[in-house]
Amino acid sequence: MLACTYTRPGVFELKEKNKPQILDSKDAIVRVTMSSICTSDIHIKHGSVPKAVSGITVGHEMVGIVEDVGSDVKNVKVGDRVSVNVETFCGECFFCKNGYVNNCEDKNGGWALGCRIDGAQAEYVRVPFANNGLNKIPETVTDEQALFTGDILATGFWAVRISDIKEEDTVLIIGAGPTGICTLLCAMLKNPKKIICCEKDQIRRDFVKKHYPQIIVTEPDNCLEVVKKESEHKGADVVLEVAGSEETFQMAWQSARPNAIVTIVALYDKPMVLPLPDMYGKNLTFKTGGVDGCDCDEILSLIEQGKIDTTPLITHKYQLRDIEDAYKVFEEKLENVIKIAIVNE
Ligand SMILES: [Zn+2]
Numbered sequence: 001m002l003a004c005t006y007t008r009p010g011v012f013e014l015k016e017k018n019k020p021q022i023l024d025s026k027d028a029i030v031r032v033t034m035s036s037i038c039t040s041d042i043h044i045k046h047g048s049v050p051k052a053v054s055g056i057t058v059g060h061e062m063v064g065i066v067e068d069v070g071s072d073v074k075n076v077k078v079g080d081r082v083s084v085n086v087e088t089f090c091g092e093c094f095f096c097k098n099g100y101v102n103n104c105e106d107k108n109g110g111w112a113l114g115c116r117i118d119g120a121q122a123e124y125v126r127v128p129f130a131n132n133g134l135n136k137i138p139e140t141v142t143d144e145q146a147l148f149t150g151d152i153l154a155t156g157f158w159a160v161r162i163s164d165i166k167e168e169d170t171v172l173i174i175g176a177g178p179t180g181i182c183t184l185l186c187a188m189l190k191n192p193k194k195i196i197c198c199e200k201d202q203i204r205r206d207f208v209k210k211h212y213p214q215i216i217v218t219e220p221d222n223c224l225e226v227v228k229k230e231s232e233h234k235g236a237d238v239v240l241e242v243a244g245s246e247e248t249f250q251m252a253w254q255s256a257r258p259n260a261i262v263t264i265v266a267l268y269d270k271p272m273v274l275p276l277p278d279m280y281g282k283n284l285t286f287k288t289g290g291v292d293g294c295d296c297d298e299i300l301s302l303i304e305q306g307k308i309d310t311t312p313l314i315t316h317k318y319q320l321r322d323i324e325d326a327y328k329v330f331e332e333k334l335e336n337v338i339k340i341a342i343v344n345e
C-alpha cells in the first residue's frame, strides 16, 4: 500500500509498504478513507518533534472503515465507519479514568499515531487500544464532516471545556488557523455574549468574517483596544491563545481582565516568559490545553445535530498518490489553503 513516510529530517516520501497487521488483541486495522495534513506533520518533517521515529508513516487525522479487529475489541466491528483519535490511551490508568487521556501512563500512550507508530496518510492504519481510539460515525455524518473529530476539533473542544465560558462572557480567541477556528466553533456552543477573534493573516480574517459574521474580528495591532471597547470590565473574561508566537502569548494575558481565565492551546517553539511583576494583582488563572481527546462521541453527536460544522475548513482535496503536491500547498500556505483532505479511492 502507499504510505507517506518520514524518511529523514526535511523529507517525506510516498513509499510502498506492507499492509499493517493486528499485533495485539486490542488492535484494529482501519481502511483509511480520508485523512488530513496537520501543522504537527510539518513539525515532524522539519525535525522539531524529537519523539518522531524515522521511517514511520505520518498523519494522525483520519476517518475510515474497520477492516479487522483483535479478539478483545468490543466497541467496534468490521465494517463500522469510524473516526480515529489522535491519542492512544489504555482507558484504565488514573489519567485515562479522569479523561486526561493525553497523559495515559501506558508506554504506548499519548500521541503515537503518525509520530511513534505508523499513521494515517496511507491506505490502512493499525490502531492500538481500538476500544478507546475509535468512535463510530453516525450514519448521517459524512467523512468530511467527521474528519477533524479526533484531533483539531477535540483540541478546540477540550480547550473550551477547561475554560469555563459563561453566557455573560466576552471571549477572546487569538489565532484563526484550523485549530483556532475549531476552538471558535466550540466556544460558540457556549453562547457567550461576545466572541472576538484576533488573527494577523488577512485571508483567515476574511474567512472568519465570511462564515461567522457574528464574530468580532480584529488584527493584532488593534486587539487590546478592541477587547477593551467590547468587554464590560476592560478585558476579556476568557482568553484562548491558539496562535503560538511570543507576541500572542503576551497579548493573551494583557487582554484578559483581572481574575480571568487564560487558556494556552498553542504549542510554542521556545520557552515563554510570564512577566510576573507586571501582572501582579491581576490574579489570572492560566490553563494549558494540550488536547485530551476524551469527548469524541459527544463531538460526533454535535456534528450529527448540526451544531458543529467544520467542512468549510476543507479548502482542498487531493488523492493520496498526489500527497506531495498537497504538502507543498499546505506548507507554503498557497491558494488560501486552510485544511486539505486526502482522499483514498
Ligand atoms: Zn494534528
Ligand SMILES: [Zn+2]
Pocket (backbone or CB within 6 Å): 089, 090, 091, 092, 093, 094, 095, 096, 097, 103, 104, 105, 106, 109
Ligand atoms: Zn491510560
